[in-house]
Amino acid sequence: MKGVIVLALKEMVVKNFGEDKWKETLAKAGIDKEPRVLATSDIDDRTVLNVVNSLCKVLNISLVQAADAFGDYWVNVYSQRIYKAYYVGVKTAKDFLLKMDSVHAQTTRNMPNAHPPRFEYEWEGEKTLIMKYKSQRGLIDFMVGLIKGVGKHFNEDLKVTKLGSDKVKVVFP
Numbered sequence: 427m428k429g430v431i432v433l434a435l436k437e438m439v440v441k442n443f444g445e446d447k448w449k450e451t452l453a454k455a456g457i458d459k460e461p462r463v464l465a466t467s468d469i470d471d472r473t474v475l476n477v478v479n480s481l482c483k484v485l486n487i488s489l490v491q492a493a494d495a496f497g498d499y500w501v502n503v504y505s506q507r508i509y510k511a512y513y514v515g516v517k518t519a520k521d522f523l524l525k526m527d528s529v530h531a532q533t534t535r536n537m538p539n540a541h542p543p544r545f546e547y548e549w550e551g552e553k554t555l556i557m558k559y560k561s562q563r564g565l566i567d568f569m570v571g572l573i574k575g576v577g578k579h580f581n582e583d584l585k586v587t588k589l590g591s592d593k594v595k596v597v598f599p
């Protein structure tokens with residue numbers, strides 16, 4: 427996984443829960459010395475998942491709660507700073523979500539070793555979108571948290587439901 431994800435996770439933990447919790451998380455994950463991470467660094471998926479699991483233990487929260495906290499932070503804080511361009515001119519959560527497949531393909535096009543998730547879209551009526559998640563990583567809970575973050579950003583009360591391990595249902599208001 428690209429370092430940018432870990433940098434965002436770290437910033438979320440340090441800002442919302444304090445530096446000590448991040449240090450505790452790394453220690454629990456068996457990382458004695460924090461390596462220097464750049465946005466474009468490649469970090470082993472297992473290491474990232476290990477850190478996320480340790481974080482859940484340190485904060486005494488579930489994986490779903492961690493995914494929601496990350497999704498909110500990524501969409502409403504982190505990406506507003508470094509990926510602002512993707513939000514320019516987009517007025518609704520629907521339009522933003524429909525761009526996400528090409529955004530993931532685009533942002534990672536020039537990053538060697540990136541394996542971005544891809545999405546397929548299917549409408550079940552006018553207001554109900556099924557987003558199919560295509561990734562080997564199994565991070566559907568993060569996808570749900572990120573979509574909730576998108577709803578918050580656009581001030582829309584989205585109903586977001588996980589349908590198994592590769593589909594999310596989004597009902598727009």
Ligand code: HEM
Nearest residue numbers: 427428505509512540541542543561563565568569572573
């Ligand atoms: C401006 C907004 C966004 C940008 C620039 C962005 C970019 C990225 C990047 C660079 C990665 C790492 C890919 C890799 O390591 O190969 C990633 C991972 C991921 N993104 Fe986004 N993302 C954005 C918003 C979203 C949203 C709204 C969703 C939900 C639909 C989403 C779902 C995911 C998931 C689930 C992953 C984890 C990797 C995986 O499951 O394979 N992202 N994103």
